[in-house]
Amino acid sequence: MSFRSTTAAEYVEDVSPGSGALPPRAWYPASDAASLSLNGSWRFRLSPTADAEDDAFAEPGYDAGGWAEVSVPGHWVLQGQGAPIYTNHLYPFPVDPPRVPTENPTGDHLRFFDLPDGWDLTDGGAVLRFDGVESCARVWLNGTDIGEFKGSRLPHEFAVGRLLKPAGNVLAVRVHQWSAGSYLEDQDQWWLPGIFRDVTLLHRPAGSVLDFFVHASYDHTTGQGTLRVDSDVDGRVSVPALDIDVATGEPVTVPVEAWTAETPKLYDGVLATEGERVPLRIGFRTVELADGLIKVNGRAVLFKGVNRHEWHPEKGRALDLETMREDVLLMKRHNINAVRTSHYPPHPDFLDLCDEYGLWVIDECDLETHGFTEQAWRDNPVDDDRWTPALLDRAARMVERDKNHPSVVIWSLGNEAGTGRGLTAMAEWIHGRDSSRLVHYEGDIDCRDTDVYSRMYADHAEVERIGQGLDGGTHKRRQLPSILCEYGHAMGNGPGGLADYQRIFESYDRLQGGFIWEWIDHGIKDDRYEYAYGGDFGEELHDGNFVCDGLVFPDRRPSPGLVEYKKVIEPVGIEGDGTTLRVTNKQDFADLSALAFEWSYQVDGETIESGSLAVPALAPGESADVKLPEPPAATGGGETGWTVRARLAADTAWGPQGHVVAWGQLPVSARQSPPFAATVGPVSGEGLITLGPAVFDARSGALRSIGPVDVTGLRLDVWRATTDNDDGAAWQSDVRYAALWRKFGLHRMRHRLDAVEPAGDTLTVRTRVAPAAWEFGLATVYRWTSDGDRLRLTVSVSPDGDWTVPLPRLGIRFGLSSADRVRWFGGGPEEAYPDTKSASLVSRWESTVDDLQTPYVRPQENGARADVRWAEIGGLRIEGDPEFWFTARRWSTEQLDAAAHRTDLTPGDTVWVNLDHGQHGIGSQSCGPGVLPQYQLHAGPAEFSFVFSDIG
Numbered sequence: 001m002s003f004r005s006t007t008a009a010e011y012v013e014d015v016s017p018g019s020g021a022l023p024p025r026a027w028y029p030a031s032d033a034a035s036l037s038l039n040g041s042w043r044f045r046l047s048p049t050a051d052a053e054d055d056a057f058a059e060p061g062y063d064a065g066g067w068a069e070v071s072v073p074g075h076w077v078l079q080g081q082g083a084p085i086y087t088n089h090l091y092p093f094p095v096d097p098p099r100v101p102t103e104n105p106t107g108d109h110l111r112f113f114d115l116p117d118g119w120d121l122t123d124g125g126a127v128l129r130f131d132g133v134e135s136c137a138r139v140w141l142n143g144t145d146i147g148e149f150k151g152s153r154l155p156h157e158f159a160v161g162r163l164l165k166p167a168g169n170v171l172a173v174r175v176h177q178w179s180a181g182s183y184l185e186d187q188d189q190w191w192l193p194g195i196f197r198d199v200t201l202l203h204r205p206a207g208s209v210l211d212f213f214v215h216a217s218y219d220h221t222t223g224q225g226t227l228r229v230d231s232d233v234d235g236r237v238s239v240p241a242l243d244i245d246v247a248t249g250e251p252v253t254v255p256v257e258a259w260t261a262e263t264p265k266l267y268d269g270v271l272a273t274e275g276e277r278v279p280l281r282i283g284f285r286t287v288e289l290a291d292g293l294i295k296v297n298g299r300a301v302l303f304k305g306v307n308r309h310e311w312h313p314e315k316g317r318a319l320d321l322e323t324m325r326e327d328v329l330l331m332k333r334h335n336i337n338a339v340r341t342s343h344y345p346p347h348p349d350f351l352d353l354c355d356e357y358g359l360w361v362i363d364e365c366d367l368e369t370h371g372f373t374e375q376a377w378r379d380n381p382v383d384d385d386r387w388t389p390a391l392l393d394r395a396a397r398m399v400e401r402d403k404n405h406p407s408v409v410i411w412s413l414g415n416e417a418g419t420g421r422g423l424t425a426m427a428e429w430i431h432g433r434d435s436s437r438l439v440h441y442e443g444d445i446d447c448r449d450t451d452v453y454s455r456m457y458a459d460h461a462e463v464e465r466i467g468q469g470l471d472g473g474t475h476k477r478r479q480l481p482s483i484l485c486e487y488g489h490a491m492g493n494g495p496g497g498l499a500d501y502q503r504i505f506e507s508y509d510r511l512q513g514g515f516i517w518e519w520i521d522h523g524i525k526d527d528r529y530e531y532a533y534g535g536d537f538g539e540e541l542h543d544g545n546f547v548c549d550g551l552v553f554p555d556r557r558p559s560p561g562l563v564e565y566k567k568v569i570e571p572v573g574i575e576g577d578g579t580t581l582r583v584t585n586k587q588d589f590a591d592l593s594a595l596a597f598e599w600s601y602q603v604d605g606e607t608i609e610s611g612s613l614a615v616p617a618l619a620p621g622e623s624a625d626v627k628l629p630e631p632p633a634a635t636g637g638g639e640t641g642w643t644v645r646a647r648l649a650a651d652t653a654w655g656p657q658g659h660v661v662a663w664g665q666l667p668v669s670a671r672q673s674p675p676f677a678a679t680v681g682p683v684s685g686e687g688l689i690t691l692g693p694a695v696f697d698a699r700s701g702a703l704r705s706i707g708p709v710d711v712t713g714l715r716l717d718v719w720r721a722t723t724d725n726d727d728g729a730a731w732q733s734d735v736r737y738a739a740l741w742r743k744f745g746l747h748r749m750r751h752r753l754d755a756v757e758p759a760g761d762t763l764t765v766r767t768r769v770a771p772a773a774w775e776f777g778l779a780t781v782y783r784w785t786s787d788g789d790r791l792r793l794t795v796s797v798s799p800d801g802d803w804t805v806p807l808p809r810l811g812i813r814f815g816l817s818s819a820d821r822v823r824w825f826g827g828g829p830e831e832a833y834p835d836t837k838s839a840s841l842v843s844r845w846e847s848t849v850d851d852l853q854t855p856y857v858r859p860q861e862n863g864a865r866a867d868v869r870w871a872e873i874g875g876l877r878i879e880g881d882p883e884f885w886f887t888a889r890r891w892s893t894e895q896l897d898a899a900a901h902r903t904d905l906t907p908g909d910t911v912w913v914n915l916d917h918g919q920h921g922i923g924s925q926s927c928g929p930g931v932l933p934q935y936q937l938h939a940g941p942a943e944f945s946f947v948f949s950d951i952g
């Protein structure tokens with residue numbers, strides 16, 4: 001006896017891609033055929049299961065008056081109906097492919113529309129296009145069932161001409177959150193059901209365009225481009241600027257300017273068939289695998305890329321054109337030259353923008369089955385022939401939609417889907433359909449199906465071995481170029497070690513760069529938390545803030561990680577000592593003529609002279625030594641140096657004239673230690689000790705004040721609120737220090753007072769700093785002296801016992817009762833840590849305490865300024881000997897450590913200041929390698945000084 005009744009919703013669990021849709025074809029944003037956007041407000045009803053409601057709502061005349069409304073494009077869970085769920089790779093339902101749970105939130109959508117005036121129902125037909133619906137939809141027009149489909153981030157078109165009426169059309173769409181398709185869409189992101197991309201009705205006049213393929217290659221040996229547009233419907237192709245006017249299918253070769261991401265030359269053209277004129281934007285370029293390298297137009301390219309998910313903090317994956325443009329402009333302005341569309345084809349407009357502004361694109365198919373890893377990949381759909389039609393459908397929908405974009409240079413089969421015959425079938429189909437591009441899939445470790453050896457999160461040493469060709473692998477793999485499709489995990493503070501990767505990429509031809517994981521934090525704007533992450537919606541399973549791992553914050557403000565990346569991947573090298581300057585063009589195609597160079601000369605961080613610098617328009621890869629002017633006359637022994645900047649010489653499509661593309665600093669004369677001579681000694685009084693401007697507690701030796709400035713709680717500090725990269729990912733096999741730091745009690749160090757010794761010109765306070773339960777510690781001596789006006793502290797630290805972990809930080813902290821503005825001479829303007837310091841520019845800087853904070857979605861250590869010579873805050877001037885790391889915040893490290901969201905942090909009365917002699921690096925261990933040895937802060941004898949003065 002069977003208890004399973006057959007229901008109308010069986011298609012939901014069917015492995016097939018769907019039924020009723022038209023074959024996939026090229027997407028184009030505009031034509032002279034009429035079209036009607038069906039975006040806007042739709043009627044909406046949410047039901048708890050796939051078949052809780054019958055089909056009656058699809059019938060004309062159905063009364064949906066009591067229904068809610070949602071915006072299309074949109075996700076209903078972000079519009080007050082149901083809730084989002086975040087999991088990294090776990091399926092949020094039992095794994096029993098292709099079955100899905102009975103609890104299957106289902107959204108019925110209704111849209112009523114009239115045809116615009118002049119829409120000729122007698123001429124040809126019409127097509128209804130859905131650009132993206134998650135995860136499965138069934139569609140009715142005027143009561144007729146026209147089909148159902150899966151493949152959330154792929155377009156689906158239906159022929160609907162015969163069903164249309166001039167007025168009173170009813171479009172009904174039933175969207176199921178879960179379907180067989182969900183098994184193929186296990187990307188690390190929010191599960192967000194809904195009609196999240198455009199819905200459009202397209203008039204298809206008789207003789208209108210069907211599919212077409214623009215082949216536009218470039219021969220770098222002749223400078224000629226060859227254009228051939230294959231079209232299902234015969235017509236003509238014209239490109240006025242090239243005097244081209246040929247029949248479709250006919251090749252034509254003419255001299256052209258090539259398209260590259262650096263020089264994105266597009267030619268406007270038209271494809272005209274009997275019934276339609278479609279504007280074309282043609283970029284001539286040739287992609288090939290040659291000499292074991294990915295070459296475009298005959299030259300190897302170096303990808304300086306990012307992985308981009310589509311994200312908006314209020315709209316989820318329903319992005320508007322301006323948001324997409326913002327992404328592209330931000331990327332271009334931060335020297336990024338490549339995007340992997342992780343892990344699905346983006347809104348098609350995004351690729352138009354990549355063509356227009358110039359970005360290399362790895363277009364990735366909407367496929368990930370990562371959750372099967374939990375069962376050793378058993379029953380993985382990509383290795384099960386029943387699913388292969390769905391996989392091929394996905395490959396075809398991507399390739400056919402996006403094949404006319406010059407920016408797309410590599411097709412990717414998907415992400416983290418294990419291995420299997422289905423993937424091989426996809427690769428074979430893609431190679432057969434489009435031999436003009438390469439195929440990528442990171443999971444194909446032997447490169448059986450792919451044209452590039454791709455790795456994710458490989459550590460520096462492995463990347464170097466790959467570069468040297470010493471990584472082994474199959475014979476085929478050894479012949480191939482290599483990229484890191486993901487590296488530099490930008491979760492919270494970091495990623496660290498990017499400059500070290502870049503040096504390796506630039507050292508070996510085989511390494512063609514990489515793509516940072518990832519572009520944007522997927523935080524959801526939320527009244528409770530500012531930005532919500534996994535678990536904030538009561539999900540049964542979730543992966544917390546692992547969804548916030550981008551180079552830009554959810555509101556697209558660049559994080560320090562993006563600023564660091566911009567510096568690391570600069571297209572121009574500016575290096576040298578104080579006398580010679582070496583400029584290198586690190587681009588692959590463009591010369592330096594778009595840039596204007598300037599020099600400035602600093603004394604103690606202040607620019608005293610500046611001017612322009614003549615730099616030859618070096619060809620890609622060329623270097624030149626450039627003569628700097630005579631240094632301005634010496635000014636009293638200060639620290640001096642040059643800063644050289646390369647700026648856009650004129651406005652470009654993506655950046656204004658003057659935009660800084662690259663810079664370098666060349667020190668001339670080094671900083672001298674701040675002069676200081678102890679002239680007065682400690683004077684003991686009534687429970688107090690006075691030393692120059694300072695007052696101490698006589699019993700504890702604690703500093704009370706410096707002149708009028710009250711100081712509380714000054715003591716050695718080794719703790720920092722652990723970063724996501726300190727914490728590391730649970731699956732990392734390497735040592736994860738944050739857990740050990742907590743085990744060893746570095747967050748609860750005790751300070752034992754051993755002696756307070758006012759003697760001679762020095763007040764000496766001896767302590768031992770150590771955690772309960774452990775036998776190791778830090779013997780710490782504070783030596784205070786004064787020259788009458790100023791106060792000098794020298795801290796000596798001698799570790800004892802068996803220190804098996806590095807220290808998070810080493811320095812002092814203290815509280816000030818009032819502080820707001822901060823001035824400093826040192827690295828800035830943004831935070832920096834030992835392995836995230838490339839973008840830290842030594843200069844004079846000013847900020848407020850609030851603006852020193854970096855707003856990581858999950859609060860953690862942030863905001864340190866590197867190489868600080870002196871800082872002024874709260875009426876004190878602090879000079880370091882040597883330079884120090886400066887941090888100030890309106891809450892304590894303990895409060896920062898305890899906070900889960902920024903809304904947990906409330907400013908107190910005290911501003912806590914940390915002056916650090918050392919900081920442990922950041923690394924990328926939230927999903928990658930830890931801190932490189934040279935950036936680790938090991939416990940060892942240390943001595944450092946600060947000179948404090950009251951500046952009123």
Ligand code: GAL
Pocket residue numbers: 088187188343415416456486517546549927
């Ligand atoms: C990768 C995966 C990404 C993301 C990243 C961690 O393994 O491809 O989708 O999950 O790890 O943030």
